[in-house]
Amino acid sequence: MSIRIGIYGYGNLGRGVELAIQQNPDMTAVGVFTRRDPNTVKTLTGIPVYAANDVLKMQKDIDVMILCGGSATDLPTQTPELAQYFNVVDSFDTHAKIPAHVANVQAVAENAKTTALISAGWDPGMFSLARLYGGAVLPEGKDYTFWGKGVSQGHSEAIRRIDGVADAKQYTIPIEKAVRAVRAGENPELATAEKHERECFVVVKEGADKARIENEIKSMPNYFAEYNTTVHFISQEELNEKHGGLPHGGVVIRSGATGIDKQHKHVVEYSLKLDSNAEFTSSVLVACARAVYRLNQGGMYGCKTLFDVPPAYLSVKSREELLKTLL
Amino acid sequence: MSIRIGIYGYGNLGRGVELAIQQNPDMTAVGVFTRRDPNTVKTLTGIPVYAANDVLKMQKDIDVMILCGGSATDLPTQTPELAQYFNVVDSFDTHAKIPAHVANVQAVAENAKTTALISAGWDPGMFSLARLYGGAVLPEGKDYTFWGKGVSQGHSEAIRRIDGVADAKQYTIPIEKAVRAVRAGENPELATAEKHERECFVVVKEGADKARIENEIKSMPNYFAEYNTTVHFISQEELNEKHGGLPHGGVVIRSGATGIDKQHKHVVEYSLKLDSNAEFTSSVLVACARAVYRLNQGGMYGCKTLFDVPPAYLSVKSREELLKTLL
Numbered sequence: 001m002s003i004r005i006g007i008y009g010y011g012n013l014g015r016g017v018e019l020a021i022q023q024n025p026d027m028t029a030v031g032v033f034t035r036r037d038p039n040t041v042k043t044l045t046g047i048p049v050y051a052a053n054d055v056l057k058m059q060k061d062i063d064v065m066i067l068c069g070g071s072a073t074d075l076p077t078q079t080p081e082l083a084q085y086f087n088v089v090d091s092f093d094t095h096a097k098i099p100a101h102v103a104n105v106q107a108v109a110e111n112a113k114t115t116a117l118i119s120a121g122w123d124p125g126m127f128s129l130a131r132l133y134g135g136a137v138l139p140e141g142k143d144y145t146f147w148g149k150g151v152s153q154g155h156s157e158a159i160r161r162i163d164g165v166a167d168a169k170q171y172t173i174p175i176e177k178a179v180r181a182v183r184a185g186e187n188p189e190l191a192t193a194e195k196h197e198r199e200c201f202v203v204v205k206e207g208a209d210k211a212r213i214e215n216e217i218k219s220m221p222n223y224f225a226e227y228n229t230t231v232h233f234i235s236q237e238e239l240n241e242k243h244g245g246l247p248h249g250g251v252v253i254r255s256g257a258t259g260i261d262k263q264h265k266h267v268v269e270y271s272l273k274l275d276s277n278a279e280f281t282s283s284v285l286v287a288c289a290r291a292v293y294r295l296n297q298g299g300m301y302g303c304k305t306l307f308d309v310p311p312a313y314l315s316v317k318s319r320e321e322l323l324k325t326l327l
Numbered sequence: 328m329s330i331r332i333g334i335y336g337y338g339n340l341g342r343g344v345e346l347a348i349q350q351n352p353d354m355t356a357v358g359v360f361t362r363r364d365p366n367t368v369k370t371l372t373g374i375p376v377y378a379a380n381d382v383l384k385m386q387k388d389i390d391v392m393i394l395c396g397g398s399a400t401d402l403p404t405q406t407p408e409l410a411q412y413f414n415v416v417d418s419f420d421t422h423a424k425i426p427a428h429v430a431n432v433q434a435v436a437e438n439a440k441t442t443a444l445i446s447a448g449w450d451p452g453m454f455s456l457a458r459l460y461g462g463a464v465l466p467e468g469k470d471y472t473f474w475g476k477g478v479s480q481g482h483s484e485a486i487r488r489i490d491g492v493a494d495a496k497q498y499t500i501p502i503e504k505a506v507r508a509v510r511a512g513e514n515p516e517l518a519t520a521e522k523h524e525r526e527c528f529v530v531v532k533e534g535a536d537k538a539r540i541e542n543e544i545k546s547m548p549n550y551f552a553e554y555n556t557t558v559h560f561i562s563q564e565e566l567n568e569k570h571g572g573l574p575h576g577g578v579v580i581r582s583g584a585t586g587i588d589k590q591h592k593h594v595v596e597y598s599l600k601l602d603s604n605a606e607f608t609s610s611v612l613v614a615c616a617r618a619v620y621r622l623n624q625g626g627m628y629g630c631k632t633l634f635d636v637p638p639a640y641l642s643v644k645s646r647e648e649l650l651k652t653l654l
Contacts, residue, residue, distance in 0.1 A: 019587060023466040044587055099650050119654055126460065126595075128654045129638055133453065135653070136614040136641035137607070139350040183600075258610055260346060260371055264602035266610075268453075271598075273510075275591035280464070283585055283593075287463040307639040307649055311456055314463035322634055323426050326462070327446055327455045 002028040003293045004061060005286070008052070008082065009068035010034050010041055012246070013091065016282025017066050018044055024286055026316050030062050059085050064289040067091075068282075076101060083109040083116045083303075087296050089288045091121040091281055098124065106303035115296040117304045120288040121281040122272055123147070127252050129306055130270035134254025138266055141256025144182045146174035146195060150248025150277065158223045159200055162216050164208030167236055169243040171199045174250065182253050185265040197228040201243050203236045248277035287314045329355040330620045331388060332613070335379070335409065336395035337361050337368060339573070340418065343609025344393050345371055351613055353643050357389050386412050391616040394418075395609075403428060410436040410443045410630075414623050416615045418448040418608055425451065433630035442623040444631045447615040448608040449599055450474070454579045456633055457597035461581025465593055468583025471509045473501035473522060477575025477604065485550045486527055489543050491535030494563055496570040498526045501577065509580050512592040524555040528570050530563045575604040614641045 005021055007014045010032045021029040022045065031048035034041050038049040050058065055065075065086040069075055075092045082088050083105050092101050098119055109116040119125065123145070131143055152172045159168035178195050181188045188194075200217055204210060214231045218224055251271040258264050274280045288306070291313035295304060312322055332348055334341045337359045348356040349372065358375040361368050365376040377385065382392075392413040396402055402419045409415050410432050419428050425446055436443045446452065450472070458470055479499045486495035505522050508515045515521075527544055531537060541558045544551055578598040585591050601607045615633070618640035622631065639649055 098654055124654045131653045132638050132642055137610045258606040264606050266607050267600040269598045271596045273594040279585040279591050280593050283464045308637050310635050310637050311459050312634040326458045327425055327451045
């Protein structure tokens with residue numbers, strides 16, 4: 001029997017989930033739920049579109065709902081709301097607010113006997129797992145996370161909000177010298193500006209003051225002020241042509257030592273190189289939906305994260321197959 | 328309360344476990360069990376040494392027994408034997424025989440209400456996890472595992488068994504061109520000789536025929552015949568000085584594609600660079616002992632692998648700490 005998946009929200013992530021389900025033979029996409037007029041939304045693979053308001057009518061038809069909204073305003077309310085009625089997966093990624101989000105969802109899901117897996121994706125998500133495993137096996141060591149090279153949508157949007165800017169793409173770039181030192185087991189202390197730099201491709205409106213815009217970008221607190229930032233002004237055509245995609249990635253490194261005199265160094269590295277940030281995140285969400293279904297079938301209710309999921313629950317393969325082919 | 332660990336077998340792995348326990352504040356090493364005369368064995372940190380035959384007398388003093396014997400002859404009998412009385416962890420690494428080992432241990436452990444985690448370490452172990460996670464999130468893709476650069480003890484021993492050889496070290500070396508192609512998402516089909524090469528450092532006895540020895544090495548079936556193999560004859564002093572360690576490592580790569588036309592490539596990579604193969608393996612075994620203790624406390628009996636362990640069970644950190652600092 002197929003695991004029946006609902007897709008709540010239909011932006012980049014929702015479309016990625018729709019496509020990822022097609023790669024998983026044990027799942028079926030029941031449909032998309034949108035706050036827009038369903039008649040105006042056309043899905044990539046032809047699956048039905050429903051009004052978000054009608055979601056409760058479909059409670060019996062959906063095993064797991066994948067929430068594809070944003071972390072800023074959608075998920076903090078949607079995940080606890082929907083966890084009353086559905087098993088859910090979300091990609092809540094505001095790291096500082098995760099404990100509060102867990103607490104909100106836990107109360108609801110436990111009571112409703114649903115299972116909610118929150119903060120799935122790659123960071124939080126696969127990178128979190130890499131940090132946990134790395135620290136568990138090498139307790140005496142240091143963690144490093146580098147992001148990129150990749151497009152930060154938050155930083156790109158911050159630039160687009162500046163007066164006179166028509167469009168922009170911002171790349172987060174790990175500083176190679178720092179990554180090399182970490183890989184060599186040197187355990188360096190790294191300031192923010194020593195870990196990443198920022199490269200911006202900006203399209204200005206006609207007559208805009210480029211010097212002022214460049215200055216506004218470079219001095220923007222939190223986003224750019226602490227970093228070495230490079231700004232390139234280019235045409236909209238060049239931006240579309242050369243910077244149209246949303247690649248991302250990064251690396252988590254655990255550098256530790258063992259031995260009677262800590263004389264043996266060990267470097268554990270988990271890295272991602274992704275052509276499409278959204279589609280990879282979606283692929284993780286879909287694997288997590290399988291795990292949520294199984295957790296719920298096993299009576300494991302409440303709010304979970306990837307830290308709580310036995311890895312086998314994520315895989316379509318049987319136990320026998322896993323032992324024989326992957327262990 | 329500290330988790331009380333017994334160490335069964337005291338070679339490289341047992342010594343590594345003894346040291347690793349010192350890095351884990353929630354654990355205590357109760358002692359070492361050896362088939363040798365206990366009076367002849369001195370431990371690195373001064374923990375007691377007991378005769379293996381007396382192990383049952385200590386049943387009440389040990390929460391988890393870590394089995395540090397070899398996969399060829401020790402573990403196939405020791406793990407099911409000891410799982411009758413103890414929670415156990417082993418590093419059984421004969422990939423082809425894992426399903427049979429699981430079956431043997433499962434019957435015993437379920438019946439005794441003990442928990443046994445088998446095939447822990449890095450391959451099988453951390454590399455198996457990388458393969459499982461990679462395939463679960465990118466179902467349409469290919470797996471690659473490269474080992475090295477590192478010392479293969481099995482291959483080194485095979486050389487030492489040749490007539491006229493006094494000592495030898497063999498390095499398994501991944502072929503850079505192949506790794507590069509995989510990292511680039513090219514999904515190449517690779518023959519055995521295209522993935523790894525073998526480099527041997529050999530010390531001969533006086534008057535031995537080097538040409539014959541080199542030929543015997545290079546034509547040895549399973550071990551060397553299918554590979555490009557280089558043989559260097561060196562002195563015992565040079566071997567001791569330059570090739571005294573047991574470094575190892577390797578990389579697991581999952582290369583997959585998503586998108587409506589599979590136009591987006593993703594490369595997931597997990598790599599290890601280890602100064603001491605045995606000490607890293609031991610560190611994994613010790614983290615697994617924590618998980619076994621918790622599984623058993625939770626009533627999860629029987630034969631498990633890392634595929635069955637919720638990652639959080641491996642970590643000394645509390646749930647709150649994990650959510651706050653690692654997710």
